Amino acid sequence: MSRKELDWGQTPFDECTREELIQHCARLYSATSALSSAAQMVQDKSRFWTQGSGAEALEKGRQALEGARNGFDADNIFRAYFRYAGDLLFADASGLQLRTGWAVCPVCEQMASTIGGSSYAGKTCSEILLGKCSGILRDLSWDDLKPVTAKS
Numbered sequence: 001m002s003r004k005e006l007d008w009g010q011t012p013f014d015e016c017t018r019e020e021l022i023q024h025c026a027r028l029y030s031a032t033s034a035l036s037s038a039a040q041m042v043q044d045k046s047r048f049w050t051q052g053s054g055a056e057a058l059e060k061g062r063q064a065l066e067g068a069r070n071g072f073d074a075d076n077i078f079r080a081y082f083r084y085a086g087d088l089l090f091a092d093a094s095g096l097q098l099r100t101g102w103a104v105c106p107v108c109e110q111m112a113s114t115i116g117g118s119s120y121a122g123k124t125c126s127e128i129l130l131g132k133c134s135g136i137l138r139d140l141s142w143d144d145l146k147p148v149t150a151k152s
């Protein structure tokens with residue numbers, strides 16, 4: 001397969017739809033947060049982390065995340081979207097379980113996650129969640145994450 005070619009001034013994002021752009025941003029935001037946290041865990045007083053490539057990478061990450069938060073609080077961003085969207089933005093790979101297995105009840109709209117296990121999809125709502133709902137849980141989808149005003 002031959003690679004596509006960009007002309008001067010074009011970016012790979014130019015032909016994306018709004019939805020695709022938001023998903024790219026979200027995936028990069030999540031990955032940058034994870035990479036920054038991981039880098040901070042191994043950061044020490046060496047030249048690499050104070051003036052070298054490590055320091056530059058952390059600063060780029062800090063600036064990118066700050067800009068992307070757009071004035072919203074990191075916890076708010078997590079609770080409103082990323083806590084769930086991670087299941088849709090990333091796939092489990094190389095023996096790593098990146099998804100938390102969110103399942104939704106289509107009847108009462110309650111949600112349950114397994115964290116490190118397979119999803120509760122296919123189970124009856126009342127088996128897993130509070131109440132006597134007979135809905136059958138299904139995996140989370142992009143439609144579930146639409147803002148309430150945008151849902152049809």
Ligand SMILES: [Zn+2]
Pocket residue numbers: 105106107108109110125126133134135
């Ligand atoms: Zn239910």
